[in-house]
Amino acid sequence: MTATVATPAAVRPVPVLRGYRFELTKLLSQWRVRLLIVACWLAPALFVAVISRQSSLPVDTLFGRWMHATGWAGPLVILGFAGSWALPLLTSLVAGDVFAVEDRLGTWRHLLVAVRSPRRIFASKALASLTVILVLVVGLVASSAISGVVVIGNRPLIGLDGHVLSAGDAAGKVVLAWLCALAPTLALAAIGLLGSVAFGRSPMGLLLPAMVALAMQLVQLLPVPVAIRLALPGYAFISWNVLFTSPGQLEPLMIGVVVSLVWAVVATALALFLFLRRDFTNPVHDGSGRAAITAGLLPLVALFAITVAVVIGTTGATGSGIDQDKVQQSVATSFAHLYRLQTRQLNRPAVTEEQLQTSAACTKGGDQVAAVGPGNDWRCVVSWHLPGVEAAGSAIYQLDITPLGRYVADGDGPKEVNGFFLVRTPAGDAPNPLWQFDGSIELLPSTPKG
Amino acid sequence: MDKPVRARGITKSFGEVVALDGIDLDVAAGQVHGLVGPNGAGKTTLLGLLLGLAVADSGRLEILGTPVGRALAAPDGVAGFVDGPGLYPSLTARQNLAALAALRGKEQTAGIDEVLHEVGLTDLADDRVRGFSLGMRQRLGLAAALLTKPRLLVLDEPSNGLDPAGKKHVHGVLAKLAAEGTAVVLSSHRMDDVEALCSDVTILSTGRVAFSGPLTKLATETHELDYRLVTSDAATARRLAGDTSGIRVVDDTGVRRDAELLVVSAPVPALDDLVKKLVLAGVAVRELAPVISPLEAAFLALTEQPESI
Numbered sequence: 001m002t003a004t005v006a007t008p009a010a011v012r013p014v015p016v017l018r019g020y021r022f023e024l025t026k027l028l029s030q031w032r033v034r035l036l037i038v039a040c041w042l043a044p045a046l047f048v049a050v051i052s053r054q055s056s057l058p059v060d061t062l063f064g065r066w067m068h069a070t071g072w073a074g075p076l077v078i079l080g081f082a083g084s085w086a087l088p089l090l091t092s093l094v095a096g097d098v099f100a101v102e103d104r105l106g107t108w109r110h111l112l113v114a115v116r117s118p119r120r121i122f123a124s125k126a127l128a129s130l131t132v133i134l135v136l137v138v139g140l141v142a143s144s145a146i147s148g149v150v151v152i153g154n155r156p157l158i159g160l161d162g163h164v165l166s167a168g169d170a171a172g173k174v175v176l177a178w179l180c181a182l183a184p185t186l187a188l189a190a191i192g193l194l195g196s197v198a199f200g201r202s203p204m205g206l207l208l209p210a211m212v213a214l215a216m217q218l219v220q221l222l223p224v225p226v227a228i229r230l231a232l233p234g235y236a237f238i239s240w241n242v243l244f245t246s247p248g249q250l251e252p253l254m255i256g257v258v259v260s261l262v263w264a265v266v267a268t269a270l271a272l273f274l275f276l277r278r279d280f281t282n283p284v285h286d287g288s289g290r291a292a293i294t295a296g297l298l299p300l301v302a303l304f305a306i307t308v309a310v311v312i313g314t315t316g317a318t319g320s321g322i323d324q325d326k327v328q329q330s331v332a333t334s335f336a337h338l339y340r341l342q343t344r345q346l347n348r349p350a351v352t353e354e355q356l357q358t359s360a361a362c363t364k365g366g367d368q369v370a371a372v373g374p375g376n377d378w379r380c381v382v383s384w385h386l387p388g389v390e391a392a393g394s395a396i397y398q399l400d401i402t403p404l405g406r407y408v409a410d411g412d413g414p415k416e417v418n419g420f421f422l423v424r425t426p427a428g429d430a431p432n433p434l435w436q437f438d439g440s441i442e443l444l445p446s447t448p449k450g
Numbered sequence: 451m452d453k454p455v456r457a458r459g460i461t462k463s464f465g466e467v468v469a470l471d472g473i474d475l476d477v478a479a480g481q482v483h484g485l486v487g488p489n490g491a492g493k494t495t496l497l498g499l500l501l502g503l504a505v506a507d508s509g510r511l512e513i514l515g516t517p518v519g520r521a522l523a524a525p526d527g528v529a530g531f532v533d534g535p536g537l538y539p540s541l542t543a544r545q546n547l548a549a550l551a552a553l554r555g556k557e558q559t560a561g562i563d564e565v566l567h568e569v570g571l572t573d574l575a576d577d578r579v580r581g582f583s584l585g586m587r588q589r590l591g592l593a594a595a596l597l598t599k600p601r602l603l604v605l606d607e608p609s610n611g612l613d614p615a616g617k618k619h620v621h622g623v624l625a626k627l628a629a630e631g632t633a634v635v636l637s638s639h640r641m642d643d644v645e646a647l648c649s650d651v652t653i654l655s656t657g658r659v660a661f662s663g664p665l666t667k668l669a670t671e672t673h674e675l676d677y678r679l680v681t682s683d684a685a686t687a688r689r690l691a692g693d694t695s696g697i698r699v700v701d702d703t704g705v706r707r708d709a710e711l712l713v714v715s716a717p718v719p720a721l722d723d724l725v726k727k728l729v730l731a732g733v734a735v736r737e738l739a740p741v742i743s744p745l746e747a748a749f750l751a752l753t754e755q756p757e758s759i
Contacts (some may be wrong), residue, residue, distance in 0.1 A: 012526055014553050022553045029540040110536020110594075113501050114553055116523035279464075280503050 013117035019124030020131075023098070027132050032093060034403035036352075037132075040090070040139035045147035048074040052151045062160070062241065062406065062438055069431075070155040071148025072170040076244075078144040079181055083237030086211030087185050087398075090136050095192030096206045097128040099275070103201035108280050122275050126193055126268065133189055134182075141178045146169075158433065159244040160440045161330065162337025177240040178255060183260035187233035188213055190267035198296040199273045211358075223374055223403050226321035226443045230255050231307035238404055241440045249291060251315070259307055266303055270296050317422040321443030324362055324371035327378060330441050331397060331409060332360040335382045338433045345425050345433070351386060358384040362399070376400035380409070393417065395434070405441040453478050454602045454633035455500060460509035462495055469495040471657040473509070475649075477635055479601070482628045484644035484665075485637040486745070487654035493606070493637040496643075496654070497532045500524070500604045500635060514601055530604030530635075535591020539580035542588050543571055546579060550594050565593040568626075570619040571656050584611030592620060596627070603627060605636040609643045621647055641746040651745065653752050660752035668748050675747055676700055677721060679712045680737035681728060687712050690727045696720030713741060 027033050051057065051067050051074075058064035061080045065071040078086075102108045115121050157170035165173060188209040195208030216234035229235055236256030242248040274292050311317060336358040343351060361379040364371040371378075378399035383392045396412040411418025411434055418434040455477035461469040470492045477483045485493050498504045499511060503526030511518040516525045537546050547562045566572050569589040574582070579590065588611055595603055608624075609617055624634055624647055638644050645652060645665065652662040661668060681687040691697045691712065697720050700713040716724070721738075728735055740747070 013523060014555075018553050018555060021547050025545075025549050026538055026541070029538065029545070031540070105533060105536070105538065107536035107538065109498070109501070109503055109532055113529065113531070114502055114550060115523060116502060280498075380634075394627075 007088075013120050013321070014115045016120050016123045016127070019115050019120050020127045023124045023128035024131060026101075027094070027098070027128055033132060036093060036136055037089060037139065040086075040136040041143050044074070044078045044140050044144035044212070047078070048147040049151050049443070059408075063244075065150075065431075065436065065438065066075060066158055068152065070157045070167070070170065071145070071152040072155075072157045072165075072167065072174050074148035075141050075144040075153070075174045076177065078140055079177055079240070081235070082140055083181055083184070084213075084217060086140065087137070087237070088188055088210045091133060091185060091188040091192045092208070092210040094132050094136070094201060095126075095189040096196050096209050098125045098129045098193065099196035100199070100201050100205045108444070112280055115390065118276055118278075118280075119272070122272050126271075127251070129193070130186075130189060137178070137182065137185060141174070145174060155236065158338075158341070159246060160241055160334075161245040162334040162433070162437055162439075163246045163435060164337070173243045177243050180236050180240045180243075180257055183257040184234050184236045185266070187260040187263040187267065189263040190271065194267045194271040194274070194296050197274045198292045220404060221402075223320055225319060226317045226370055227308050227311040227315070229298055229443070230311045230315075230317070231259060231304055233260045236260045241406065242442070244444075245440060249444060249446070251444055252442070253314075255311065261413060262307070263300070263303065265327075266299065270299055285379050311412065317444050320373045320403065322373050322403075322441055324364075326441045327362045327371075327399070327401065327407075328360040328380070330407075330439050331362065331380045331399070332358045334409070334437055334439045335360065335395070335434070336384070340434045340438055342423060344424060345430055347426055355387050356384045358382060374401045374403040374405075378407070401441065405443045406441050407441065409437050409439060411435045453482075454514050456510075456512040457499075457713035458510045460496070460499065460506045460511055462492075462499065462504065462506050468657050470499075470506070473654075473657070473659055475652060475659070475662065477602075479633050480628050480631045481650055482624060482634040482636065482648045484648035484651040485635060485654065486639070486641070486644055486651060486749055487637075490656075491654040491753070493533050493654055494714055497530070497604050497606050497635065497637060500602070501528060501530055501532060503532070518624050527598075527601035528604065529600035529602075530606075531591050531595065532604070532606040533608070534584075534589055534606075535594060537579045537582075537587055537590060537594075539578065542576050542578050543582075543593075544575045545581065547597055548588065551597055554666040556596055561597055565596040568596060568619075568623050569593045576726045583714075585613055585616045586611055589616055589620065592623060596623070598626075601632055603632055603634045605634065607638055608636055609638060609640055617643075641743050641749065645743055645745050653749055655753040661748060665745060668744055674715055674717050675744065676713055676741040678737060678739050679714055679724075679735070680710050681712070682710070682734040682736065684710050684712055686731055686733050687728060690731060690733075691724055694720060694724045694727060695748055697724055710735045711744070745754065 057067050058077060061077045063073040063076040066169045067077060102111060111121055112118065154167045156167055159165055191212050192209040195205035199205030199208070212232060219232060221228060222236065230252060236253070239253045239256040242250060242253050274295060308363045334355050336353045339356060339358070340351060340353070360380045360382045362371065362378055364375060365377045367413045378401055380397045380399060381394055382397065383394045385392050395414065395417045397409040397418070398412055399407050399409050401407040412417035418432065421432055422429045423432040453476050455475055457473055457475040460470050460473040461468070473496060485496065487493050493516055495504065499506055500513060514525050514527050541549065543566065544562060547565065551562060568576050569592050571586065571589055571593065574586065579587065582590065588608060592608060593606070612620060628634055636647070648665060650664050651668060653660040679687060688699060691699050691714050695717055698715045700715050725735060725738065
């Protein structure tokens with residue numbers, strides 16, 4: 001028996017929503033992705049719970065020293081760690097493999113026949129990997145926040161300039177900080193897509209986001225000009241700090257987020273461009289090659305150079321961004337806020353910052369070198385006044401300032417002010433907020449050029 | 451528009467390499483059409499064009515009545531695979547098919563059970579594909595293609611890795627599909643498969659069509675073949691063969707030595723004469739078959755490869 005073809009057949013690509021569900025099903029069937037989801041939803045909670053039972057705190061990480069004081073420090077400690085390690089690794093394992101896996105399985109042709117549109121395959125894969133990454137990120141923040149609030153408590157948080165954020169304000173800022181960190185996560189995810197397309201089945205594609213993130217971290221550790229820091233898509237992993245100073249200089253945060261988003265768009269567009277050019281008729285060729293890598297790399301190098309020029313042009317930022325005035329202002333502000341906190345702890349009469357008239361005199365390297373740039377040889381003498389007391393009080397701090405503008409101020413005395421890690425309060429011994437504190441220096445000039 | 455595949459003057463090059471050079475191909479509805487040729491002849495490239503995986507450089511291609519444009523996409527109603535079926539090892543057989551069905555906007559599971567049964571994988575429906583043999587994957591790949599109820603099915607080496615039972619299943623499915631009006635285009639290196647399944651065949655050689663038409667036509671165009679003749683009296687058979695015009699007794703070097711076996715080279719009419727003589731002489735003919743099939747002989751002749759390697 002034979003039949004005839006009654007009507008011409010239409011070419012109807014599969015809708016993106018169906019392709020997206022298909023890709024999501026495949027991603028979620030991988031044990032690696034399932035393991036990541038479980039880890040992201042459980043590990044932060046376990047970490048916060050364990051820290052809450054330990055006497056030592058992760059003071060090397062921003063807000064780590066406040067983990068016993070409030071549950072909102074936990075999500076920020078996790079954010080600090082995630083920005084350095086977890087998010088680059090997660091984006092590598094999800095977005096960095098989403099195209100390469102089809103090469104390894106030899107399923108490209110099957111997928112093309114089924115979906116009938118390379119463009120829609122790309123969109124489906126990008127959206128599915130983005131969804132999984134969002135699930136992982138939400139897991140990190142939700143797990144650490146819920147665990148922190150339940151185990152430690154919904155209490156106020158001390159900001160990076162010593163001011164106190166109410167519990168509600170801290171919660172809002174934590175969410176905002178994680179939202180800002182999404183921008184560089186998207187940039188890394190886009191770099192993962194690009195690597196996955198450009199390197200084919202090679203493991204280099206899988207490693208690319210992690211390697212790019214590592215390279216960016218190395219650059220951030222070097223004493224490079226501030227414009228270069230801001231032009232890197234990973235800067236928003238750092239610049240969320242400004243949300244925890246008052247008033248915060250939001251400009252670096254905005255620049256960091258915008259730069260990250262631009263990188264996300266450009267890297268995704270490059271990945272799409274390379275993907276659409278790929279020849280799927282040859283099963284041996286996986287689309288990788290010098291031309292693909294060059295086509296993916298050169299535009300990003302150009303983007304970086306243009307961003308540096310734009311940042312310099314719009315902000316006037318040159319040099320390290322760390323100078324004597326900024327250090328002095330930051331230390332004096334933090335000290336004033338924390339002095340008021342200590343006053344409350346000790347049940348002393350309340351004072352205002354205006355009454356304290358705090359100032360700091362800072363030098364670097366014992367006046368042997370210019371007082372600019374990062375280093376652990378900064379020394380500050382803080383002075384303040386109390387109402388009705390004629391003599392000014394003074395306290396000494398040794399500062400270790402990183403190239404990122406973050407610093408740890410280590411109190412050198414006097415003992416009853418900042419020389420000992422405990423203070424004797426009416427309720428018993430408590431951590432001395434003036435003994436050691438974290439701070440952050442705004443790297444950009446306070447007024448834009450022009 | 452009565453032909454699901456109609457190709458005229460199709461060319462396709464990859465850089466300096468001409469993969470297809472002016473290919474004409476017609477496949478009718480309900481026809482199982484075999485595509486054979488040596489490695490590098492352009493079979494996979496041609497199948498890829500039919501599946502919308504590539505676009506021809508020039509020529510005209512109509513699939514299911516729809517002219518194929520420059521976009522990489524096959525029309526509705528086309529299914530199949532080249533270079534093995536695309537399956538996801540972390541999913542079970544059923545999940546693979548369900549995901550594909552959902553992709554096509556079909557959520558019902560009845561069709562999935564049906565196609566799994568058709569290819570004989572019902573018992574393995576909930577096993578992960580990771581543990582499947584090549585033959586099982588081939589059958590599941592066929593099931594995936596069947597799920598879309600294709601009007602044109604394109605298969606690249608569908609019998610690869612199949613055991614006899616699996617092959618029987620696959621052949622049965624393809625024959626049933628063809629009987630229902632589906633056009634099937636398949637490539638294979640297994641001439642026995644092509645002969646068992648296909649009514650028509652196209653032989654490709656270095657990107658060109660060396661032959662295209664019914665298998666029966668190929669057999670008549672094949673001039674003289676070697677035949678294995680097993681009789682009850684080899685000596686008499688050898689004498690009678692020598693006496694028959696058009697028959698040449700072939701030295702059976704390279705063929706299994708057997709006291710009752712004779713290899714003769716002859717056109718079909720001369721062979722008929724020999725059989726008559728054998729019967730009249732009271733010699734029983736126990737086996738008479740080509741040493742190599744007409745298709746294989748034609749394949750070797752048309753693609754200019756030596757017949758015995």
